[in-house]
Amino acid sequence: MIVVMKPGSTEQQVGHVVKLVREMGLKENVIVGEERTVVAVIGNDRFKDRGVLETVDGVDKVVPILAPYKMASSEVKRERSVVPLGNGATIGGKKIGVIAGPCSVEGKQQIIEIAHAMKEAGAVGLRGGAFKPRTNPYSFQGMGEEGLKHLAAARDATGLAIVTEVMSIDQVDIVCQYADVLQIGARNMQNFNLLSRVGECTKTVLLKRGMSATMEEFLLAAEYVMARGNHNVILCERGIRTFEDYVRNTLPLAIVPALQRATHLPVVVDPSHGTGKNYLVEPMCRASVAAGADGLIVETHADPEHAMTDGAQSITPEQFAKMMQSTRRIAAAVDREM
Ligand code: PEP
Numbered sequence: 001m002i003v004v005m006k007p008g009s010t011e012q013q014v015g016h017v018v019k020l021v022r023e024m025g026l027k028e029n030v031i032v033g034e035e036r037t038v039v040a041v042i043g044n045d046r047f048k049d050r051g052v053l054e055t056v057d058g059v060d061k062v063v064p065i066l067a068p069y070k071m072a073s074s075e076v077k078r079e080r081s082v083v084p085l086g087n088g089a090t091i092g093g094k095k096i097g098v099i100a101g102p103c104s105v106e107g108k109q110q111i112i113e114i115a116h117a118m119k120e121a122g123a124v125g126l127r128g129g130a131f132k133p134r135t136n137p138y139s140f141q142g143m144g145e146e147g148l149k150h151l152a153a154a155r156d157a158t159g160l161a162i163v164t165e166v167m168s169i170d171q172v173d174i175v176c177q178y179a180d181v182l183q184i185g186a187r188n189m190q191n192f193n194l195l196s197r198v199g200e201c202t203k204t205v206l207l208k209r210g211m212s213a214t215m216e217e218f219l220l221a222a223e224y225v226m227a228r229g230n231h232n233v234i235l236c237e238r239g240i241r242t243f244e245d246y247v248r249n250t251l252p253l254a255i256v257p258a259l260q261r262a263t264h265l266p267v268v269v270d271p272s273h274g275t276g277k278n279y280l281v282e283p284m285c286r287a288s289v290a291a292g293a294d295g296l297i298v299e300t301h302a303d304p305e306h307a308m309t310d311g312a313q314s315i316t317p318e319q320f321a322k323m324m325q326s327t328r329r330i331a332a333a334v335d336r337e338m
């Protein structure tokens with residue numbers, strides 16, 4: 001349930017509600033909105049007495065949260081969340097945030113060079129995997145900690161926020177040491193222990209949709225992170241598996257406005273994994289922004305033909321700069337900046 005406070009309710013009144021909630025054996029999350037404060041009550045509250053809370057000073061009303069995801073639901077928070085990337089930039093506001101870089105970190109010079117090009121073209125974040133979830137155990141598995149160090153060097157050189165994947169609980173501490181944003185990959189979207197663990201971190205989480213997950217499962221995965229106290233979650237649509245085979249994945253863009261109805265969390269689109277084909281990346285960037293996406297995450301490589309991973313879907317820095325220019329015009333048409 002949500003306890004909706006009256007406009008102008010005091011801190012003491014909110015504090016009293018929190019105390020009563022805890023006495024009921026439930027947990028609270030206080031969300032201070034522009035107009036009023038709400039206290040989201042988390043836990044099984046089905047048998048708890050809502051009437052008691054309704055009579056407390058400063059309380060306007062007590063309403064059940066209907067969605068199974070509570071903290072992520074737009075029922076709890078109507079204003080859209082603006083999530084920090086860690087370098088001063090944000091995703092979720094009027095400005096569309098673009099994260100770009102190679103699928104994998106391949107070396108120090110490679111990542112620093114591409115970081116400069118991405119920054120120049122207007123990206124706010126640098127992506128690059130140091131730990132790679134590979135289907136084939138004999139494929140390149142990523143550079144590990146050395147790759148993380150190269151990413152940190154690229155941040156020092158450019159000021160871009162570092163977005164990189166963490167695949168398991170035992171990698172969380174080390175990835176937190178170097179990264180600004182923790183990426184949870186599609187294959188880990190329902191790794192509930194990992195979700196809970198990154199929910200204890202202070203770093204923003206970029207959560208990718210599982211390739212066969214429903215929208216509700218996606219939002220419940222976000223809820224795992226938020227329930228542990230980390231409210232800085234960015235949702236990423238990266239394409240789903242269908243019968244269609246002219247693309248690597250099918251990119252269902254209707255999920256952008258659908259998510260924005262269901263949740264206050266920002267939504268970004270990954271048209272690289274979403275299509276698997278470099279020539280489809282720019283048009284789908286444009287389509288994503290037209291559909292209302294709050295950000296994009298794009299794979300880029302100076303020499304896609306020789307990329308260690310995902311070359312077929314990587315665009316060159318020149319193609320990236322061109323994409324930024326043409327997508328900016330779409331952003332302006334839908335009253336956004338980029
Ligand atoms: C990636 O971003 O390189 C990646 C492995 O993505 P996904 O988890 O969406 O497949």
Ligand code: MN
Binds near residue numbers: 103104299309
């Ligand atoms: Mn990739």
